[in-house]
Amino acid sequence: MFQHQLRHLWARRDLLRLGLGSGASLAGAALLGRHAEAQTESPPAHSVPAHGASSHGGSLLVGSVDHAKNGFDPLRLLVDWDYGRASTLENGQTLRQYDIVAFDREIEIAPGLFFPAWTYNGRVPGPTLRCTEGDRIRIHFINAGSHPHTLHFHGFHTAEMDGIPNVGPGEIGVGERFTYEFDAEPFGCHLYHCHAVPLKRHIHKGLYGAFIIDPKAGRPPARELLMVMNAFDTNFDGDNEIYAVNSVGHEYAKRPIPLIAGELVRLYLINITEFDPVNSMHLHATFFDYYDHGTSLEPTLRMVDTIMQCQAQRGILEFTYRWPGQYMFHAHQTEFVELGWMGMFNVVPPEQFPAALEAVGLDAAWDERSTHGSTVAPVQNEQGG
Secondary structure, three states, X not given: OHHHHHHHHHHHHHHHHOOOOHHHHHHHHHHHHHHHHOOXXXXXXXXXXXXXXXOOOOOOOOXXXXXXXXXXXXXXXOOOEEOOEEEEOOOOOEEEEEEEEEEEEEEEEEOOEEEEEXXXXXXXXXXXXXXXXXXXXXXXXXEOOOOOEOOEEOOOOOHHHOOOOOOOOOOEOOOOEEEEEEEOOOOEEEEEEOOOOOHHHHHHOOOEEEEEEEOOOOOXXXXXXXXXXXXXXXXXXXXXXXXXXXXXXOHHHHOXXXXXXXXXXXXXEEEOOOOOOEEEEEEOOOOEEEEEOOOOOOOXXXXXXXXXXXXXXXXXXXXXXXXXXXXXXXXXXXXXXXXXXXXXXXXXXXXXXXXXXXXXXXXXXXXXXXXXXXXXXXXXXXXOO
């Protein structure tokens, strides 16, 4: 009963946030109930959409995903920062509180292809938690799933808050809850994930999310985006059939991400891919500065166009497109590209940007979140991509 109520609550929250009416909300809640009952390790009935062997960009997964039923839109995940509920402690320190609920939910990862995921707050990846260096972080975690789960954060904290089995609270059982608390250190592009065993299963099933800590010193103004490189083994044979960023294959190829020519773009990139030793990202027609883990205000690599990451590695890319046009980005493993990990940037002059947003279902609010996402005021200098 406890699990059913929480699933129903999150289904309604997701549908209402997407602007659906009461009829659609009821349909979504019923659909979620059916999905929750079907969370098994047996292969889904749907087959992988056909993909060609042509050069990257020559073929895409056919059809479209219903993002309303999915409960999240990959284009909105790019800028969906969760700042928590902020207040001030007696010592003057900022306290940010977050609510995270783990529960099972089926998600559509490619047109007509569904995956029985384990989720944080009903989405994969989970909420993008964002805060300022030195903030006190308090995460109220509830396990409404079908297996024991945890929250393990990459950063500084005591052993009791590490979210691993047999230390502190250990694994949080089904129907149980725990509050994780620590100071946000160091600044950078980080992540959190479940650390219950077997670890590869809990990560692969979708229990992970981004954790961005803004430096007190601030960063230069930029359009900021988040991409989590992930993949899905749909028949549970230890090999991935779908690759993506932010979970839906080829979504950004079909709905190119709008950018403005000449602006600085700051991309928070995280690799959480299971069953493959590395993943990568390559930008066409430009180069970027790379900040490994985002823990430095100076680039650790300058003027490169491809970066490789092992699982849980992450970093920040800063770049600029000089001219308008459609520009590809993708993994530089061709198989990954053909199976979903490829997208496009639609770079336009400033006066065409509103139309570029509208063409992919975005609006001025998305623009605002992408350019004013930091919890710290930007520093004004001449730094560029």
